[in-house]
Amino acid sequence: xxxxxxxxxxxxxxxxxxxxxxxxxxxxxxxxxxxxxxxxxxxxxxxxxxxxxxxxxxxxxxxxxxxxxxxxxxxxxxxxxxxxxxxxxxxxxxxxxxxxxxxxxxxxxxxxxxxxxxxxxxxxxxxxxxxxxxxxxxxxxxxxxxxxxxxxxxxxxxxxxxxxxxxxxxxxxxxxxxxxxxxxxxxxxxxxxxxxxxxxxxxxxxxxxxxxxxxxxxxxxxxxxxxxxxxxxxxxxxxxxxxxxxxxxxxxxxxxxxxxxxxxxxxxxxxxxxxxxxxxxxx
Amino acid sequence: xxxxxxxxxxxxxxxxxxxxxxxxxxxxxxxxxxxxxxxxxxxxxxxxxxxxxxxxxxxxxxxxxxxxxxxxxxxxxxxxxxxxxxxxxxxxxxxxxxxxxxxxxxxxxxxxxxxxxxxxxxxxxxxxxxxxxxxxxxxxxxxxxxxxxxxxxxxxxxxxxxxxxxxxxxxxxxxxxxxxxxxxxxxxxxxxxxxxxxxxxxxxxxxxxxxxxxxxxxxxxxxxxxxxxxxxxxxxxxxxxxxxxxxxxxxx
Amino acid sequence: xxxxxxxxxxxxxxxxxxxxxxxxxxxxxxxxxxxxxxxxxxxxxxxxxxxxxxxxxxxxxxxxxxxxxxxxxxxxxxxxxxxxxxxxxxxxxxxxxxxxxxxxxxxxxxxxxxxxxxxxxxxxxxxxxxxxxxxxxxxxxxxxxxxxxxxxxxxxxxxxxxxxxxxxxxxxxxxxxxxxxxxxxxxxxxxxxxxxxxxxxxxxxxxxxxxxxxxxxxxxxxxxxxxxxxxxxxxxxxxxxxxxxxxxxxxxxxxxxxxxxxxxxxxxxxxxxxxxxxxxxxxxxxxxxxxxxxxxxxxxxxxxxxxxxxxxxxxxxxxxxxxxxxxxxxxxxxxxxxxxxxxxxxxx
Numbered sequence: 001x002x003x004x005x006x007x008x009x010x011x012x013x014x015x016x017x018x019x020x021x022x023x024x025x026x027x028x029x030x031x032x033x034x035x036x037x038x039x040x041x042x043x044x045x046x047x048x049x050x051x052x053x054x055x056x057x058x059x060x061x062x063x064x065x066x067x068x069x070x071x072x073x074x075x076x077x078x079x080x081x082x083x084x085x086x087x088x089x090x091x092x093x094x095x096x097x098x099x100x101x102x103x104x105x106x107x108x109x110x111x112x113x114x115x116x117x118x119x120x121x122x123x124x125x126x127x128x129x130x131x132x133x134x135x136x137x138x139x140x141x142x143x144x145x146x147x148x149x150x151x152x153x154x155x156x157x158x159x160x161x162x163x164x165x166x167x168x169x170x171x172x173x174x175x176x177x178x179x180x181x182x183x184x185x186x187x188x189x190x191x192x193x194x195x196x197x198x199x200x201x202x203x204x205x206x207x208x209x210x211x212x213x214x215x216x217x218x219x220x221x222x223x224x225x226x227x228x229x230x231x232x233x234x235x236x237x238x239x240x241x242x243x244x245x246x247x248x249x250x251x252x253x254x255x256x257x258x259x260x261x262x263x264x265x266x267x268x269x270x271x272x273x274x275x276x277x278x279x280x281x282x283x
Numbered sequence: 284x285x286x287x288x289x290x291x292x293x294x295x296x297x298x299x300x301x302x303x304x305x306x307x308x309x310x311x312x313x314x315x316x317x318x319x320x321x322x323x324x325x326x327x328x329x330x331x332x333x334x335x336x337x338x339x340x341x342x343x344x345x346x347x348x349x350x351x352x353x354x355x356x357x358x359x360x361x362x363x364x365x366x367x368x369x370x371x372x373x374x375x376x377x378x379x380x381x382x383x384x385x386x387x388x389x390x391x392x393x394x395x396x397x398x399x400x401x402x403x404x405x406x407x408x409x410x411x412x413x414x415x416x417x418x419x420x421x422x423x424x425x426x427x428x429x430x431x432x433x434x435x436x437x438x439x440x441x442x443x444x445x446x447x448x449x450x451x452x453x454x455x456x457x458x459x460x461x462x463x464x465x466x467x468x469x470x471x472x473x474x475x476x477x478x479x480x481x482x483x484x485x486x487x488x489x490x491x492x493x494x495x496x497x498x499x500x501x502x503x504x505x506x507x508x509x510x511x512x513x514x515x516x517x518x519x520x521x522x523x524x525x526x527x528x529x530x531x532x533x534x535x
Numbered sequence: 536x537x538x539x540x541x542x543x544x545x546x547x548x549x550x551x552x553x554x555x556x557x558x559x560x561x562x563x564x565x566x567x568x569x570x571x572x573x574x575x576x577x578x579x580x581x582x583x584x585x586x587x588x589x590x591x592x593x594x595x596x597x598x599x600x601x602x603x604x605x606x607x608x609x610x611x612x613x614x615x616x617x618x619x620x621x622x623x624x625x626x627x628x629x630x631x632x633x634x635x636x637x638x639x640x641x642x643x644x645x646x647x648x649x650x651x652x653x654x655x656x657x658x659x660x661x662x663x664x665x666x667x668x669x670x671x672x673x674x675x676x677x678x679x680x681x682x683x684x685x686x687x688x689x690x691x692x693x694x695x696x697x698x699x700x701x702x703x704x705x706x707x708x709x710x711x712x713x714x715x716x717x718x719x720x721x722x723x724x725x726x727x728x729x730x731x732x733x734x735x736x737x738x739x740x741x742x743x744x745x746x747x748x749x750x751x752x753x754x755x756x757x758x759x760x761x762x763x764x765x766x767x768x769x770x771x772x773x774x775x776x777x778x779x780x781x782x783x784x785x786x787x788x789x790x791x792x793x794x795x796x797x798x799x800x801x802x803x804x805x806x807x808x809x810x811x812x813x814x815x816x817x818x819x820x821x822x823x824x825x826x827x828x829x830x831x832x833x834x835x836x837x838x839x840x841x842x843x844x845x846x847x848x849x850x851x852x853x854x855x856x857x858x859x860x861x862x863x864x865x866x867x868x869x870x871x872x873x874x875x876x877x878x879x880x881x882x883x
Contacts (some may be wrong), residue, residue, distance in 0.1 A: 004777075005775065006780065011777055015674045015677060015678035016670070016672075016675035018670070018671040018675045018678070019674075019678050022671065022695075022751070023694060026694055026698045028709065028713060029701060031707070032712050036712065068882065069883070084604055084608065086603070087604040087605065088604060090604045091601040091604075091605050092605075093692060096598065096602075101583045103547075105605065105609060109873075110871045111864065111868055113864065114801075114802065114866075115805070115807075115860070115863060115864070116807055116863060117804075117807070118731075118805070118807040118835055118836065118856075118859075119856060119859065119860055119863075122835060122853070122856045123618060126619075126622060149608065159570075177591070177593075178594065178598065179594040179597035200700075203700055203727070204700075205733060207704070208702065209703065209704045210807045210836070211694075211838070213836065234704045235704070238704055238707075239712055240580035241707070241708050241812065242627060242711070256704070256708050257705070260701065260702075260705055261699060264697060264700075266700070267693070267696055271693060272697075273874065
């Protein structure tokens with residue numbers, strides 16, 4: 001008996017140590033970003049674009065180009081991914097598609113979800129070259145959309161699947177067509193889940209670097225047209241994290257801080273929203 | 284007697300399991316027909332076959348004929364089915380208010396099928412809520428979410444919603460089983476009132492309820508119709524031994 | 536009801552025909568097909584808006600658009616794969632696949648495309664990362680599901696989600712700021728090795744941390760799915776909680792655990808940004824764990840700007856992408872297949 005209890009206690013300690021490592025990593029990550037990033041923040045950081053030349057910035061200016069660039073990339077991409085994902089997620093219901101087909105599609109979505117974003121980046125880059133296009137907002141948006149579709153669709157599909165059949169039957173028995181019911185009833189009922197999915201997709205899209213690194217190029221200016229190259233928060237970090245010039249490195253830290261704050265906000269927001277809306281829509 | 288719905292050799296197969304076997308029944312118009320029988324014997328399946336709601340699930344096969352006003356609804360194409368459904372209102376066991384306001388719930392069917400002006404809509408919504416006995420309780424909060432109502436109120440809302448599209452038949456699937464006794468009584472009273480305008484088909488597994496409200500009775504046992512006829516006859520002089528057993532409480 | 540299946544097939548045939556025609560166009564006249572598709576979709580949307588009165592047509596258009604989008608999406612995935620495959624074929628004209636996979640020198644400027652060291656490093660880094668991450672994750676997951684009081688459980692879950700949501704660049708940055716100096720000044724000297732800090736070891740640790748959330752959340756899901764009755768049965772025979780975990784929980788959720796490992800492996804294998812920030816970028820066989828290296832993914836990133844001028848180089852990189860794609864795909868397919876089967880059977 002003693003041996004068994006000792007064994008259990010040993011493992012309990014190991015378990016707690018493991019948990020400490022996991023949580024500790026998170027604390028360290030947030031800590032590092034805040035410690036380095038917070039002091040780097042200033043009004044200029046948010047409101048100015050970097051002055052000076054490409055790699056060598058003269059130490060003044062900020063990362064407005066990257067902030068706006070990230071927004072210009074991620075928001076349209078998320079909107080497109082939402083539209084496409086909604087069509088797919090609604091169609092996956094049993095009302096439209098036979099289970100073996102929807103099962104296959106869901107499996108494909110799962111697998112696509114796990115594909116590293118660099119692959120989407122490479123694909124779009126090669127396509128871009130083939131079409132003779134330049135690295136620009138447009139290509140970056142396309143790459144991000146491709147990345148976000150499996151993510152958003154997966155979450156929306158979960159929410160839509162939870163809509164009770166009886167509710168759909170009630171709508172059908174009023175003479176509503178399948179499409180009408182999908183758009184007017186199912187979509188509303190699944191709204192909190194759909195919203196959470198969109199937010200999570202947005203979070204992923206804003207933070208991703210690999211897909212936009214070579215497809216959206218780089219620029220010190222704010223993009224004015226969809227064919228302009230643009231910087232983004234992740235690319236700023238990636239390019240400047242080892243810069244010998246402190247002011248430039250500061251930009252990377254500031255960008256990391258902003259990025260982390262955005263992701264945290266999205267995480268909290270999607271949790272709160274799911275919880276709040278569940279109260280209204282409980283069946 | 285005028286029969287609104289008739290089935291001829293109706294067979295329904297769930298995953299190759301014969302759920303309804305050779306159903307031949309007649310439902311009289313503008314009366315309340317109660318469908319009784321032990322749980323799981325196919326009562327709900329029969330009800331849902333009338334408005335072709337079964338085909339939303341996969342792996343359901345139907346053969347035979349379902350005649351509504353003389354026309355076989357199984358012949359209709361998929362695109363025409365929503366129109367058939369409009370003729371049949373459905374009241375489910377659990378109230379399912381649409382995720383919208385009270386007003387929008389009732390107006391949902393109206394908006395889809397008819398082009399009405401705002402005043403016409405307002406009037407129609409009020410009429411339906413009056414008929415369902417809900418108007419006084421909700422007239423001040425028409426634009427509140429429907430989910431805030433009590434279960435009994437929700438069910439009456441579903442009733443108002445169903446009659447808004449002016450169906451000819453009301454299919455009710457144990458509509459009171461989820462409600463408290465007072466709300467249940469209200470629904471029963473409403474059904475009695477409404478049967479003058481609509482043909483009501485009521486699935487119930489409470490014999491007492493059937494005895495209270497039914498004009499006509501159909502008894503289903505393990506997917507087969509063992510007996511059908513006017514309520515007085517079936518309840519007082521049942522012909523089939525199983526019917527007798529069920530009425531006495533030996534089975535189900 | 537045979538009718539219903541036939542109708543579905545006919546409808547889809549029409550749609551499939553349209554999509555196939557589009558695909559044929561794509562391989563011949565790309566810009567044209569793009570504008571065609573664009574026009575096509577615009578017509579759909581316009582029709583939808585103007586046919587408000589005719590519900591049946593609207594339903595038809597709406598439903599068929601959804602079907603079209605779904606099909607295009609699925610086909611697109613195969614298009615992407617074939618494209619990468621196609622572009623990698625070029626280099627096979629000059630070198631055989633064995634040359635590429637097993638040569639040891641990667642020097643594109645001199646026409647040498649040996650991927651062996653890179654593949655080796657990728658497997659090494661991923662392997663070490665998982666070796667570290669799996670026990671830690673599983674132990675954490677067990678603690679969370681079996682031992683932690685409810686309140687702690689509820690508060691920990693969000694933290695795991697946040698960890699999962701941190702972008703790879705941020706992981707890379709933190710690894711660069713914390714791990715690299717640590718390895719350079721403390722860990723490597725302790726082993727008597729000189730290191731810049733950007734090495735295989737650092738990359739492995741970083742990957743391990745990135746993989747924690749995946750394995751933990753999947754394991755939690757698996758452990759939760761086990762019916763309480765089973766655990767009660769074990770406990771009521773007098774087994775300790777830990778023995779119950781060892782004998783009942785692990786065995787019952789074996790497929791869940793396996794799938795989490797597979798998916799974690801896929802994630803780690805394909806991780807690009809964080810790894811490239813701390814691995815040192817030298818495409819040679821590392822002399823020790825504390826020497827720099829290069830993984831398949833980080834190779835792609837580092838080479839990207841330069842390769843455009845040399846078609847052979849470009850094709851070689853596409854080959855690297857293809858290898859990455861295939862490996863990650865395989866791990867994901869097997870991982871998800873196992874997961875789905877486990878979910879369907881209730882984790883038995």
